[in-house]
Amino acid sequence: MPSPFLAAGDLSRIGLSEDNVLHLANPLVADDSILRTSLRPGLLRSLKYNQSHRAPKIGIWEIGHVYPKSDQQLPDESEQLAILVAGGDVETSLMQWNAICDALSVGAQLDQSRVPAGLHATRSASLTRGKKIVGVVGEIDPVVLDTLGIEGRVSVLEIDLSVILNEEPKPVQARDINRFPSSDIDLAFVMSDEVPAVNLQRALRQAAGKRLVRIDLFDVYRGKGVAEGSRSLAFRLRLQEPEGTLTDSILAEVQQACVAAGEKIGAAIRA
Structure with a gap:
């Protein structure tokens, strides 16, 4: 013990x-x-x-x-x-x-x-x-x-x-199985070290809306090509249309919304 x-x-x-x-x-x-x-x-x-x-x-x-x-x-x-x-x-x-x-x-x-x-x-x-x-x-x-x-x-x-452990667990909400195919969007942003990554993740989640199935931070990079005091944050967003198949125009719309949301909090899309 x-x-x-x-x-x-x-x-x-x-x-x-x-x-x-x-x-x-x-x-x-x-x-x-x-x-x-x-x-x-x-x-x-x-x-x-x-x-x-x-x-x-x-x-x-x-x-x-x-x-x-x-x-x-x-x-x-x-x-x-x-x-x-x-x-x-x-x-x-x-x-x-x-x-x-x-x-x-x-x-x-x-x-x-x-x-x-x-x-x-x-x-x-x-x-x-x-x-x-x-x-x-x-x-x-x-x-x-x-x-x-x-x-x-x-x-x-x-x-x-x-x-x-003293909290009442939230009831699990059952969801219908979505039979439509999903698509992934990878976006890398350069952002100051002083801004928490969770702020950018929250902004992307809100911009993607109800089509977002999950969002993952899969890479953090500091070094050549990224300014001192900043880092590159790469997110993968999985999208799925609840009542149909995703089109190229919908994916482009979501991507533009995410880029705009990142820019609002001081993150620039990485070239």
Whole structure:
């Protein structure tokens, strides 16, 4: 059973604050002197151990309780889920989050303007419900990995189960099977690093309208041909007409609407 105790400095070593930790008055072991506020330190320690034993690419997860300080006599205890994958990237953690959303009929907004502590500055986001943060998704900060001696990228997904599991799931809406063929449109935009990718995805979703079946970000590129401080974001939009076959004119209309929607938020179509 994972220990709920940490040593002083374990959280700050991975980029997390220790301002809200509870210190034990009489710890049995000096290295178990505070209550954990995150599952991440123990999981990163396990990844490091496995890599040192020639298991470089593994996935590891934990469901457990954390105990941040509160204004009350007792800590603000909550149950958390954390999943780390050595060799994984932000797409790995997003796939895990989408699978959980589908299984539990839940959801949250991806907010890249609030980068979680200890995570990659441009490849991570908070999962939010309004002003409330219910989780994080992305990759561990490379500086943290270097400090711990962990090789490669590490994806991370953390969810506050005390919030998610106490909700009434949304009823699943059955849909008729669409028998008409679908078509894909690939669009690549160049956009400032300061603008979250989710803003562009939202704009494209609205522009495509009811014909949109799904939208996926399948490539992020920085380098030759893209200005410093910007990146190229490539989206694939799958379209399907609910009551007929898509025509070339309809596809062109949707494409023009998506390009215009991207330009409104400062994204330029990549040549």
